[in-house]
Amino acid sequence: GAGVSQTPSNKVTEKGKYVELRCDPISGHTALYWYRQSLGQGPEFLIYFQGTGAADDSGLPNDRFFAVRPEGSVSTLKIQRTERGDSAVYLCASSLRGRGDEQFFGPGTRLTVL
Amino acid sequence: TQLLEQSPQFLSIQEGENLTVYCNSSSVFSSLQWYRQEPGEGPVLLVTVVTGGEVKKLKRLTFQFGDARKDSSLHITAAQPGDTGLYLCAGAVGAQKLVFGQGTRLTINP
Numbered sequence: 001g002a003g004v005s006q007t008p009s010n011k012v013t014e015k016g017k018y019v020e021l022r023c024d025p026i027s028g029h030t031a032l033y034w035y036r037q038s039l040g041q042g043p044e045f046l047i048y049f050q051g052t053g054a055a056d057d058s059g060l061p062n063d064r065f066f067a068v069r070p071e072g073s074v075s076t077l078k079i080q081r082t083e084r085g086d087s088a089v090y091l092c093a094s095s096l097r098g099r100g101d102e103q104f105f106g107p108g109t110r111l112t113v114l
Numbered sequence: 115t116q117l118l119e120q121s122p123q124f125l126s127i128q129e130g131e132n133l134t135v136y137c138n139s140s141s142v143f144s145s146l147q148w149y150r151q152e153p154g155e156g157p158v159l160l161v162t163v164v165t166g167g168e169v170k171k172l173k174r175l176t177f178q179f180g181d182a183r184k185d186s187s188l189h190i191t192a193a194q195p196g197d198t199g200l201y202l203c204a205g206a207v208g209a210q211k212l213v214f215g216q217g218t219r220l221t222i223n224p
Contacts, residue, residue: 004156033211042120042202042214043157056210091156098210100145105156 002026004106006092012112013082021077021109025094032075033103034067035091043091049075050098082113117141118205120215128223130192135201135218138185143205146179146186147212151200193222 005024013019025032030051035043045059049069057067064082069075079086089108095101119138127133137146145164149157161170163179163186170177174197176189186203200219204212 035212035214040216042118042204042217043212045211045213048210059211093156100206102159102162103212105158107155 004092004094004104006090006106006109008109009107010110010112012114014114015082015084017082017113019079019082019111021079021090021111023075023077023092023094023106025073025075025092026104027073029094029096029104030072031095031098031101031103032069033093033095034075034077035093037089037091037108039088046077048098055098079111082111084113087111087113118203118213118215120201120203120218122218123216124219124221126221126223127193129194133190133193133220135188135203135220136185137187137203137215139205140184141205142183143213144183144208145206146183147204147206148177148186148188149202149204151202151217157202157204190220193220195222195224198222 007022032049034046037043047067048056051072052069064080067077089110091105091108093103093105095103121136145162147162148160151157161177166181166183168179174191178187198221200217202217203215
C-alpha cells in the first residue's frame, strides 16, 4: 500500500511570504506528526494530531506556525511571514493509533526561504 | 528538556571493520528507537528497545538499551558499503512524540 506522501517535495519562497505544506498519511492511521529537520541535525518534533485535534503542539516554535487536520486524514502545515531560519526539511509521519505505535515517515518537503 | 547525544557525529571506515555508535541522555525514556535515513527520504525504523538491558540483533546490527534506560548503542559487525547512511536514535516521550539525536553519518569505503 501507499506510504506517507508529502507535497511539494521542494518549496522555494521569499522572506515574508506564506507557505503551506501538505501531508497525506497512510490510510487508516489516526495519529499524524510533523517534525522539522535542519541541516546536519535530527528531526525536531513540532505537533501531533490524534484524529482531527492537535493533541500536542508544544514543538511549534512560535505563532507563525500553524497546522490543521480538518477531516482526520490530510494535514497542512502553514507558515506565515517566513524567515530564513525556517529553511529546513519538514517531515510528516503517521502511525496507526499513536500510543507508541511505529511512526512511518514521508520523504519530507525541503523548504528554502531566500 | 530531554536531549539525546549521539557519538560520533561522523564515521568513515573501511569495508569489513566493526563499529559502534552511541546514544546518551541524562533522561529516562520509555523506549528508544534506531532509524536509518537515506538522502531525500524520511527515517526508517530499524528497531525499538523497551526493557533496560535489552539486546536485539538484526543481521549484522546489534542494538543495546542501557540498564537505566538512558542510553543505547548500535554495533555493526563487518560493515559493508550498503550500510552507509545517517543513523538516528530517538527516545519516546510518553506515547506520543520522539526526541531525536543529531545523527551519525556513517560512510563505509569499499
